[in-house]
């Protein structure tokens with residue numbers, strides 16, 4: 001991979017000398033509107049070669065290399081939810097859950113992905129990013145088919161077409177997409193009936209958020225205390241699951257409630273198209289008349305006009321005691337790109353964090369997944385010892401854990417007696433990723449103070465001499481990119497500094513790196529030393 005990780009917008013990631021396929025060009029438009037699958041006669045079939053261990057392994061290595069190159073923060077933001085959808089001899093197709101992510105990867109990283117793929121598998125001539133629908137484990141999808149559920153638009157569900165608002169006269173539960181297509185008003189994204197409170201595993205790290213979510217869904221006397229309810233967590237810890245469980249909870253109790261679930265990107269797209277088509281008023285009127293608004297991935301809300309519409313919408317809903325629930329990857333006061341009026345309104349309710357799951361929660365999740373998977377494959381038998389081993393070693397998020405479980409199920413079909421050693425081989429990358437996340441702020445402070453020859457005490461002190469300020473800022477920057485800690489947490493570990501001081505340090509160092517290649521190299525070296 002080249003030293004620079006910026007791709008050029010709109011350049012199809014096809015190696016020169018091979019004919020440019022229309023599908024690749026489409027995949028690079030990234031307009032957030034078009035069909036993510038982008039069609040075309042030359043596309044590989046969805047199930048081509050996927051699951052072939054060589055391709056899966058190559059994809060995992062590519063992810064590991066991207067992570068090492070970009071740092072945990074940047075990687076998690078853009079690639080944390082990247083999945084391999086299909087791969088043939090010449091085309092690798094990956095998916096992300098939103099059009100926004102697809103667009104960003106296409107305009108910034110597509111060439112790097114192309115390079116990495118061709119280094120791994122020289123025959124790959126083209127890479128594509130498509131948008132998939134709400135996440136769902138393959139095992140669950142097969143279970144649906146077995147139960148004769150209406151066919152779902154699974155992995156190729158384009159965000160822009162995934163539209164749904166609960167029609168007042170329709171039953172709430174069941175296959176949301178089938179109901180949408182049958183005539184629901186087109187406003188929100190689909191609500192997946194598999195995400196419920198009942199299958200949400202409860203533990204120390206999510207107990208309070210779960211209780212608040214239940215209260216918001218019950219709409220009882222307590223609900224006003226949680227309005228707006230703001231849930232934040234880093235990737236894969238259950239925000240979407242909880243938000244959708246609220247929607248399902250409300251709809252199962254009162255099917256006529258008007259519930260709208262939207263990702264922030266979809267909200268932006270919906271408003272932008274309504275403004276363009278001169279029907280913003282109708283959209284606003286419809287939205288102002290709902291009972292429950294749920295917005296996911298709030299960190300992506302951008303644009304002055306859209307934010308002002310959003311502000312107006314939540315003001316109207318909150319002022320008339322309608323429930324608003326929002327999720328993001330950070331607390332409201334850290335959503336710096338948000339209009340201060342929106343931020344302040346979001347801060348007016350309650351903001352709760354979901355932390356990483358502990359061992360008991362992880363084991364419970366694996367057991368739950370195994371029980372479900374066994375319903376469709378009676379021969380499936382993964383020992384308790386293996387489940388405990390995985391729960392002990394894959395610790396970062398439920399999504400990683402789910403990925404680990406799916407790999408085990410896949411392997412089980414041709415290696416029924418999985419030993420612990422084999423499990424380690426198979427899940428090696430997941431365990432390694434996890435190790436990366438265990439970097440402690442103290443390790444960073446120690447490495448930086450040694451490198452710049454300043455004492456750790458000085459680094460944490462109030463002294464402002466240049467010799468101390470620069471290493472302090474560098475250490476804060478490294479803490480931000482190498483650990484999952486929030487700005488306030490980092491501030492606390494640096495002598496009780498405010499989160500804005502940490503933010504200033506991070507920006508300052510980013511600016512210095514952009515201008516000073518020598519410093520950039522020095523920091524790369526430091527990063528490697530800390531990660532070892």
Ligand SMILES: Nc1ncnc2c1ncn2[C@@H]1O[C@H](COP(=O)(O)OP(=O)(O)OP(=O)(O)O)[C@@H](O)[C@H]1O
Pocket residue numbers: 080081135136137199200201202206233234235236237238239240241242329365398399402
């Ligand atoms: N407490 C839980 N109990 C059971 N399953 C969970 C729990 N938390 C998360 N999961 C599962 O883990 C997967 C990832 O969760 P989810 O998509 O809700 O995470 P997220 O926080 O929204 O991540 P992102 O920020 O990347 O969108 C989902 O399949 C979800 O069902």
